[in-house]
Amino acid sequence: xxxxxxxxxxxxxxxxxxxxxxxxxxxxxxxxxxxxxxxxxxxxxxxxxxxxxxxxxxxxxxxxxxxxxxxxxxxxxxxxxxxxxxxxxxxxxxxxxxxxxxxxxxxxxxxxxxxxxxxxxxxxxxxxxxxxxxxxxxxxxxxxxxxxxxxxxxxxxxxxxxxxxxxxxxxxxxxxxxxxxxxxxxxxxxx
Ligand SMILES: [Zn+2]
Numbered sequence: 001x002x003x004x005x006x007x008x009x010x011x012x013x014x015x016x017x018x019x020x021x022x023x024x025x026x027x028x029x030x031x032x033x034x035x036x037x038x039x040x041x042x043x044x045x046x047x048x049x050x051x052x053x054x055x056x057x058x059x060x061x062x063x064x065x066x067x068x069x070x071x072x073x074x075x076x077x078x079x080x081x082x083x084x085x086x087x088x089x090x091x092x093x094x095x096x097x098x099x100x101x102x103x104x105x106x107x108x109x110x111x112x113x114x115x116x117x118x119x120x121x122x123x124x125x126x127x128x129x130x131x132x133x134x135x136x137x138x139x140x141x142x143x144x145x146x147x148x149x150x151x152x153x154x155x156x157x158x159x160x161x162x163x164x165x166x167x168x169x170x171x172x173x174x175x176x177x178x179x180x181x182x183x184x185x186x187x188x189x190x191x
Contacts (some may be wrong), residue, residue, distance in 0.1 A: 058183075115156075
């Protein structure tokens with residue numbers, strides 16, 4: 001018995017150490033998460049030469065919207081080949097081709113928001129690189145399911161941290177927790 005209890009005693013310190021470690025990891029994760037929200041979200045318009053008439057002000061979350069059901073972003077119309085800029089500084093998460101989105105770039109910006117640049121004609125960004133706002137990510141096109149339609153940038157902002165207060169009982173209303181309306185940002189910014 002004495003032998004057994006001795007063995008148990010030697011194992012005891014492991015648990016608190018693991019607990020302390022996990023606590024540290026959690027604290028670090030919370031700090032990183034909060035730090036992301038403290039990064040200022042300076043914004044520039046993502047299409048060269050665009051103005052308030054380049055996009056429809058009520059197209060975000062418009063219904064019905066084909067296979068997407070709801071329009072999760074804003075379409076900014078411009079000539080094919082017009083430069084597309086990153087609207088905020090951030091980390092390029094993805095550059096590639098998607099069946100519906102066509103040539104696309106995803107940038108992780110301040111507040112953990114992901115900025116989507118879809119239907120591009122060409123891609124200029126490189127994945128896993130930090131880019132400053134106003135840097136070129138590509139050019140306007142009509143790739144993916146925009147083929148045959150006027151060239152435009154489908155610009156969307158999503159959040160991996162759910163905004164639960166945005167949910168409603170409308171069609172796809174629960175999906176609203178993942179999206180932010182870019183319209184006020186596009187209207188507020190002049191260049
Ligand atoms: Zn669109």
